[in-house]
Amino acid sequence: MLQILPAARQMRLSPCAHAALAPDMAPETAVRELLARGLAQDALPLALRLLPRPYAVAWLCQCMRAQTLSGHDSEGLRLAQAWVQQPGPTQRESARAFAADDDYQSVGAWLAAAAAWSDGSLSEEDGPPVADHLTAAAAVAALLHLAGREPATFEA
Structure with a gap:
């Protein structure tokens, strides 16, 4: 534990x-x-x-599905959900590439990063493993980006 x-x-x-x-x-x-x-x-x-990393990504996806997202952010959500439904290197690499291409500047990029950093390595498949806390850090970043855009939704 x-x-x-x-x-x-x-x-x-x-x-x-x-x-x-x-x-x-x-x-x-x-x-x-x-x-x-x-x-x-x-x-x-x-x-x-x-949370176990797959659960953290699944919970994040569930939270984001209830929000109005741009097309770009929806693509990041789609990639994260694809990894949740079928975890593997292909889905993880697609999510990693999306997040990196966006330079981690959007909700969608951080959604994808959460999935990409859930397993494997940060870059190449044979690279060093992802640090255990990065999935959670990416999930928090996605939520904070969204909260910054829609503060009334997150004030409680």
């Missing part, structure tokens, strides 16, 4: 969030504790990091 404190460090949670967490906390307890303390901005990255 993934340990809470290393995951919190990987996701660069705030000092307040680190102070609220204990090494022996269960994932759900840790996320709920952050939410109870009003630290939603820390709870979301931690929750995404604690």
Whole structure:
């Protein structure tokens, strides 16, 4: 099982969030504790990091399907969903190329990056493996890009 404190460090949670967490906390307890303390901005990255990477990508796709996306962002969503439905190097490479071609500048690019960074390597298939936290980081970036465009949707 993934340990809470290393995951919190990987996701660069705030000092307040680190102070609220204990090494022996269960994932759900840790996320709920952050939410109870009003630290939603820390709870979301931690929750995404604690999920298995395929689940994080699937959850992100589910969230994005409920939003109005541009054609470009919809293509990033389509590529991420293709990876969720049939994970493999072909789908991952298509998602990686899309995100890189967009220079990681859109919701769609970050959606695709979340899928691309869920397994394998950052570049070539025989390159170094993707760091464990990058799927969650890309998912957070996609959500923040969308929230920046539609703040009223995300204020609660």
